[in-house]
Amino acid sequence: LVAAEVNRNANEKSTAGLNVDFTLKRPEGGRYRRPYVAVWLEDEDGFPVKTALLWMQTKQPGPRWHRDLTRWYRNDRFRKLAENKELIGTISAATR
Template sequence: MPNSINRRRFLEQALKGAAALTAAMSLPQLGSAFAATSTPSKAALPSTMELAINLALAQPSGFRYNRPYVAVYIEDAQGNPVRTVSLWAETSRHARYLTELRRWFSESSDLIPTVSSPTRNPGQYTLVWDGKTDQNKPTPQGEYYVCVEAAREHGPYGLVRQKVTLGTAPLKKSLDTSVNPDLSSVSVEYRKKA
């Protein structure tokens, strides 16, 4: 009889430990831990290449115009944030409108103090992603989403989000901006660094 009690206690303790481990680690973390051990690592993006994101803010119509808040960022193929390239927003007086950048804000709002800069007037702008994460680590070659999210106080909201495949070959691509009238054009160019 003592052996069956010891086995029972052992099984109870083992189950409690497994439950605690499961509670401590979320399922995505478990999945990525298993994926990291079962799949070979991909080669990093070449350090000699960069992704230029060209965007044009449209000239407004009407007399009252608030410059849009714009977040330009990169996501991996699963939609997880990789790098915030730039955030144009008023952070001192109207920080409440940052929530209008819905997708970016839900994942990366803790980066506001380090990546924000003033809003911009209508015109052409070029931003460059060096192929690294927000933690300054190299990223693997593969598929990424280029995201340009724009929102304006008392104005429209729109998210331009398109997949690109980055490796060793150059690439040029125009993105569809019909979802937001504040963006007249967005294009990307994967190129050698100047």
């Protein structure tokens, strides 16, 4: 992951960019589920600024495993307080 420092002065134009490259390796044999992936930006204090990418399964078993992205999940809770906006809709499942 390569991060770029973004100019904070609103009067100056910036062409800052961010490229993220990664490879997902599929394990050999057995059942396989695609991993959940989150890419987000933080300020220098570690406060979440923006979720740039969120990959997760939307069909059964659904997005319930997004909590396993522990650092993103914790940071997203702070973001929700600031923006009052959900990235993921309500998660529900049948009761047993």
